[in-house]
Each structure stands twice: as C-alpha cells, then as structure tokens.
Amino acid sequence: MVIEEKLLYSMGATTKTYAIGETIFLEGEWPAFYYQIIKGEVKLNNYNEEGKEAIQIIIEDGQSIGESLLFMEKSYPMNAITITECEVIKLPRKAFISLLKEDAEISYKMNKCLSQRLYFKLIMTQNLSSQNPMLKLIALMDYLKSFATNQQQYSFKIPLTRQQMAGLTGLCVETTIRTIKGMERAMMLRIEDRKIMY
Amino acid sequence: MKTKSCMNIEESLLYSFGGETKTFKKGEIIFREGDQALYYFQIVEGKIKLNSYNEEGKEFIHNILGKNQSFGDSLIFLDKQYPMNATCLSPTEIIRLPKNNFFELLEQNPDISIEMNHCLSQHLYFKMVMIQNIASSNPSVRLKGLLDYLRSFKNDDCEHCFPIELTRQQMANLVGLRVETVIRALKKMEKEGGIKIHNRKILY
Numbered sequence: 001m002v003i004e005e006k007l008l009y010s011m012g013a014t015t016k017t018y019a020i021g022e023t024i025f026l027e028g029e030w031p032a033f034y035y036q037i038i039k040g041e042v043k044l045n046n047y048n049e050e051g052k053e054a055i056q057i058i059i060e061d062g063q064s065i066g067e068s069l070l071f072m073e074k075s076y077p078m079n080a081i082t083i084t085e086c087e088v089i090k091l092p093r094k095a096f097i098s099l100l101k102e103d104a105e106i107s108y109k110m111n112k113c114l115s116q117r118l119y120f121k122l123i124m125t126q127n128l129s130s131q132n133p134m135l136k137l138i139a140l141m142d143y144l145k146s147f148a149t150n151q152q153q154y155s156f157k158i159p160l161t162r163q164q165m166a167g168l169t170g171l172c173v174e175t176t177i178r179t180i181k182g183m184e185r186a187m188m189l190r191i192e193d194r195k196i197m198y
Numbered sequence: 199m200k201t202k203s204c205m206n207i208e209e210s211l212l213y214s215f216g217g218e219t220k221t222f223k224k225g226e227i228i229f230r231e232g233d234q235a236l237y238y239f240q241i242v243e244g245k246i247k248l249n250s251y252n253e254e255g256k257e258f259i260h261n262i263l264g265k266n267q268s269f270g271d272s273l274i275f276l277d278k279q280y281p282m283n284a285t286c287l288s289p290t291e292i293i294r295l296p297k298n299n300f301f302e303l304l305e306q307n308p309d310i311s312i313e314m315n316h317c318l319s320q321h322l323y324f325k326m327v328m329i330q331n332i333a334s335s336n337p338s339v340r341l342k343g344l345l346d347y348l349r350s351f352k353n354d355d356c357e358h359c360f361p362i363e364l365t366r367q368q369m370a371n372l373v374g375l376r377v378e379t380v381i382r383a384l385k386k387m388e389k390e391g392g393i394k395i396h397n398r399k400i401l402y
C-alpha cells in the first residue's frame with residue numbers, strides 16, 4: 001500500500017528516522033499510527049513460547065507496516081524492527097481513517113492491498129497442510145517474496161535460517177535442508193554463501 | 199474482543215445495485231477452483247465451506263461461513279482465479295452482485311468501503327493465527343486456535359457454554375490434522391478441563 005506522501009502530510013503526518021535495530025512498534029501495543037516506509041527496511045517478527053523467532057517478513061521502501069491492525073480493535077500480534085536506517089512517515093489512526101472516508105480511491109486501493117496479502121496467506125495455509133515438504137517450502141517462499149518489489153527469479157534473498165523455515169512449515173530441520181538441496185538441483189532456487197535466492 | 203460477522207451489507211442496498219438472489223441445494227457448488235471471480239457473494243440463509251484438495255486428494259477447509267457473511271471477497275479485488283471451491287453445507291440462499299456494481303457501491307458508500315477494509319483485515323488476522331497454529335506440532339494448540347477463533351464471534355465470555363457446530367472431520371480439515379488425531383486431542387483437552395463434551399457435542 002502506497003499513499004502519496006503529500007496527501008499524508010496534509011492530514012497531519014510526521015516523519016521519524018530510526019537507527020538500525022530500533023523498534024517501531026512492539027507486540028501487545030495498541031496500533032495508534034499508520035506507518036509507511038520512505039527509506040529503509042523493516043522486519044516483522046514474533047517469538048513463540050520457547051522464545052524462538054517465529055515469523056519474519058521484510059518490508060521495503062514505499063510499503064506500509066501492519067496497516068490491517070488499524071481496522072481492528074486488537075493490539076499488534078508482532079514486532080516491527082528496523083534492519084537498516086529508516087525514514088518512516090506516520091499518521092495518527094483517526095486521521096488515517098478520515099483520509100479513507102474522504103477518498104474512495106484510497107479505500108479501494110487498501111481493499112486491493114489487503115486482498116493481495118490475504119490471497120498469499122490463503123495459498124500458504126493451503127500448502128502448509130500438504131504432506132509434501134517441497135510444496136510447504138514453496139508456499140512459504142512465495143509468501144515471503146510477495147512483499148518484495150523485485151519479482152524476478154533468484155532475486156529474493158530468503159531472510160530466514162533453515163531452522164526458522166522448518167519451524168514455520170512444521171518440518172524437521174533435516175527434511176528442510178534436504179528439500180532445499182533438491183530444489184537447488186531442480187533450479188527452483190539458488191544457494192549463494194548458504195543464503196537462499198528465490 | 200468480539201469478531202464482527204462480515205460483510206453484512208443491507209439487502210435492500212445490494213438489490214438497488216443489481217443484486218440477485220440465488221438458492222442452492224446442500225452439496226451444490228457456488229464456485230470452483232479455477233473460476234474467475236465475477237461476483238460479490240453474501241449469505242442470506244444457510245452455510246457454506248471454502249475448501250480445496252491437495253495433491254493427495256486430502257480436503258483442506260479454509261473457512262466455514264454462515265448467515266450475514268460474505269465469502270471470496272478478496273478475489274474480486276485481484277485479477278486471479280479462485281484458489282478454492284465454495285460448497286453449500288446446507289440449503290443456502292445467497293445474494294450475488296456483479297463485481298463492477300459492487301465496486302460502484304463501495305465508491306458511493308465510503309463507510310461500507312471501510313467496513314470492507316475491516317473485514318479483510320479480520321480475515322488476515324485469522325489466517326495469521328491459523329498459520330502460526332498450523333506450524334505447531336501440538337494438535338491441541340492447533341485445535342485451541344480454531345476454537346478460540348470460532349468463539350470470538352460470540353459476545354459472552356462464559357466458560358464451556360459455546361457449542362462447536364463442526365464435525366470432527368471438518369475440524370480436522372480446517373487445521374490439517376487427521377480425524378483420529380483430532381478425536382484423541384479433544385479427549386485429552388476434555389480431561390484437562392479445556393473443553394466439555396456433552397452428547398458428542400463440544401462445549402468450549
């Protein structure tokens with residue numbers, strides 16, 4: 001979701017800069033702002049009961065962060081942490097909702113954006129229930145890549161360890177490693193310096 | 199917090215934008231995987247499931263929806279084919295509205311468009327919780343996630359008073375477990391006091 005910066009400022013938005021590793025919001029906090037990244041990268045993550053990092057999505061320049069929570073009466077279920085220096089534009093929740101009310105086009109775009117995210121989540125849950133490890137991993141990688149601007153083959157670096165990928169798909173690490181090697185041989189991905197390029 | 203039943207657009211408004219009523223028998227298919235998304239659908243009466251089959255022919259249920267709920271909304275905003283089927287679980291009456299008429303309705307009714315933002319966000323939230331639960335190897339965790347979601351539509355917070363209207367098989371297909379595993383896990387949850395089972399009905 002990208003809203004023209006000019007429009008955001010006219011509604012009272014401000015800019016904030018963050019250093020690497022700073023928190024934009026924390027799990028459990030009340031969503032009070034619409035955030036859009038002007039420059040930099042942010043990861044969304046959370047931790048399971050055992051303290052393991054459970055999910056990680058990278059959000060790039062021009063994208064909004066956790067906007068779906070602004071439409072609900074729920075606190076954030078995840079953390080947003082910067083992974084580069086970041087410049088972020090933020091607009092108070094109330095002003096954001098007024099903006100959508102005044103501008104049908106933006107509300108429509110928002111519906112489209114939410115639908116897109118929902119679509120990938122849907123495909124992901126569908127494939128996660130599969131017994132085939134490769135389908136599970138493809139589902140996860142497609143989902144992660146769906147947030148990236150560059151959609152070319154092998155352009156996306158999977159920001160997860162094998163262990164994390166196993167945790168997200170319910171596979172064991174050994175199966176995950178074996179399947180990824182098989183996918184490399186089948187040219188479905190590349191491995192550079194142990195990093196997976198998809 | 200209560201989960202809102204959505205979309206629940208006033209029927210008269212849907213008709214004024216060209217909505218039409220359709221009735222289906224139990225087991226009939228409203229749309230199939232691979233169909234182009236052409237309509238907005240809202241349930242007047244009855245119950246439907248959104249499902250798909252994996253390469254081994256095993257059913258996966260994405261969601262079960264009932265009265266005053268819409269389904270498949272996200273696909274009309276995208277230029278994609280349905281990745282799932284919509285099948286009636288009971289005799290069902292729906293209102294359908296061609297996609298472009300629906301967009302017009304949203305444009306002229308900003309409050310409904312924001313309601314749509316809300317509704318899609320809610321579905322996203324549900325999916326996120328389900329993805330986290332499906333990744334868990336503990337069947338009770340997966341089932342509890344589903345039960346919590348179902349109960350979140352109700353206002354009252356009382357314990358063991360919410361009846362689960364799903365069969366064991368449907369629950370299994372919603373969380374990606376085998377039915378035997380579901381039955382065993384439910385019995386364990388009963389012993390631990392998480393649920394009550396009365397006449398085979400689950401109370402949560």
